Amino acid sequence: xxxxxxxxxxxxxxxxxxxxxxxxxxxxxxxxxxxxxxxxxxxxxxxxxxxxxxxxxxxxxxxxxxxxxxxxxxxxxxxxxxxxxxxxxxxxxxxxxxxxxxxxxxxxxxxxxxxxxxxxxxxxxxxxxxxxxxxxxxxxxxxxxxxxxxxxxxx
Numbered sequence: 001x002x003x004x005x006x007x008x009x010x011x012x013x014x015x016x017x018x019x020x021x022x023x024x025x026x027x028x029x030x031x032x033x034x035x036x037x038x039x040x041x042x043x044x045x046x047x048x049x050x051x052x053x054x055x056x057x058x059x060x061x062x063x064x065x066x067x068x069x070x071x072x073x074x075x076x077x078x079x080x081x082x083x084x085x086x087x088x089x090x091x092x093x094x095x096x097x098x099x100x101x102x103x104x105x106x107x108x109x110x111x112x113x114x115x116x117x118x119x120x121x122x123x124x125x126x127x128x129x130x131x132x133x134x135x136x137x138x139x140x141x142x143x144x145x146x147x148x149x150x151x152x153x154x155x
Contacts, residue, residue, distance in 0.1 A: 020125070024118040024140065026132070030109040034155040035133075037100035041151065044072040045090065045098045047083065054078060058142065061121040068121075071098075077147070080121045088136055105155045107134045108148070117142050 026032070050065035061080045063070060069086040071079045081089075090098040108131045116123045117132055119141045126132055126142035131152070133141050143151065 020114055020116040022116045022118055022123065023132075026109050026134075027111070030111070032107045032109050034105050035108055035148075035152040036105050036155040037102050038151060038153050039102045040099065041073070042093060042095075042097040042099050043090075045069050045081075045086065048080075054080060056124075058124045058126075059116075059122060061119075061124075063121065073151075079141070082120055082137070082139075085135060085137055085139070100151075104136065106136075106152070108132060108143075108152075 046069065048063045048065050048068045048070055052063055052065075054061040054063065054070065056078070061078075063080045067083050069081045069083060069090075071081050071086070071090075073079070089101055089104055091101055092098055110129055110131055111126070112128050114128055115126050115132075117126050117140050120139050124142050127144070129145050131143045131145065131148040133143055133148075133152075135141070
């Protein structure tokens with residue numbers, strides 16, 4: 001507990017509630033959809049210089065220096081991407097920004113109940129209806145519905 005938590009209390013949804021089922025793969029009967037990144041979404045990305053934690057509303061994201069990229073989609077929207085995955089799924093633009101490649105097909109499914117998703121960076125909360133994405137290495141991560149519809153389109 002830090003001083004901010006002591007004074008103001010813990011942030012809501014910071015970590016998944018302990019009663020949520022934890023998944024590391026799609027449950028039986030999950031319906032998969034194929035999607036790809038929408039074109040033209042430039043992002044800032046940098047290779048992490050040291051180990052650290054990025055605090056997110058869905059839970060903390062742990063990153064490793066030299067092994068992970070910190071990808072910033074917007075002021076309050078960031079992700080941690082394993083270096084090998086980043087190099088396969090993002091392209092560098094002439095202006096120094098990056099954009100997700102649109103030729104890669106991802107799979108996703110949704111659930112009607114909340115879960116904690118075991119991601120490469122730690123447990124992340126997924127609300128009912130959130131898209132649970134599967135990446136190029138089989139890794140999972142949750143994406144809020146509105147964000148998913150802005151970032152991805154049917155493949």
